[in-house]
Amino acid sequence: MRVLNAFLDKVVVQIINPIILLLVAAAFIVFLWGVFEFVVNAADETKRSEGRRAIFWGLIGLTIMFGAYGIINLALGTFDLGTYQNKTYVAPK
DSSP: OHHHHHHHHHHIIIIIHHHHHHHHHHHHHHHHHHHHHHHHTSSOHHHHHHHHHHHHHHHHHHHHHHHHHHHHHHHHHHTTOOEEETTEEEOOO
8 A cells, every 4th residue: 555655746746737737828828818909909899709708718718627627636535545645645644
């Protein structure tokens, strides 16, 4: 079991967390781009609808990424595998 915990620790810290962080950043950029398009092109209805769509999908992406992070920590806590705080593994007591 110790080998499995060490493997899961490395997978989550070195692969999963950076991927989630990258996807959160991408979703936030999409959201900001949508806000920018919505505000700058206030007179053009088609550009405003494109901005509104980008805002919507950016929020959906952020919701999914934060949900994935929460599900990972919930699963780790449920199966008593410890939690991840500040990119370090905290072993269960």
